[in-house]
Amino acid sequence: AACLTLLLHAAEARHSGADEPASSSVEGRAAATRRVWSRYADSLLCEDFEEHPYWRHMDEPDALSSLLAPSREFEYMGAMAGDVIAMQQCLKKYVPEKLLGGKFDLGMFLQARLCLLTRVFQLDGDSRMVPVNDCFNHSTDPGVTWSWDDERKDMVLTADRPHAAGEELFISYGKRSNVLL
Secondary structure (H helix, E strand, C coil): CHHHHHHHHHHHHHHHCCCCCCCCCCCCHHHHHHHHHHHHHHHHHCCCCCCCHHHHHHHCHHHHHHHHCCCCHHHHHHHHHHHHHHHHHHHHHHCCHHHHCCCCCHHHHHHHHHHHHHHEEEECCEEEECCCHHHCEECCCCCEEEEEECCCCEEEEEECCCCCCCCCCEECCCCCCCCCC
């Protein structure tokens, strides 16, 4: 989440017209990868999590409590929001400011954390963010499956059946609760 926070701050700077630190002129795949991640961060900056329970627990706890009563979800959301706050404070305390980019605020860190929670792919106990692939919608009967090619470090998407031109392609998000999504 800390790395994604840096990318989101860079995207914010691009959108506000502020100068972004110059990047090295590395050619080839590394440069292409950097451009993809920059543009991806631009799109993630527009994600609206205002109604997400973590935000709501921080901004309007009484309203969220009455909405979720009598379930114990309110306490769970409070614990999760508290976890995000503790992570951000711990990183800010123990990681040098120059590595965090100087502007490492809770709002952008929460934005990054929620992007991670809703966009990662689980792979053999590890998680990966894969730009663009996370834009696929979920279906319990997907027409596309995904796998990770560890040797190439690439996500591989495979059509399981023929698709008509213009037909939306779906993948499965796997077994994830609505709270995580």
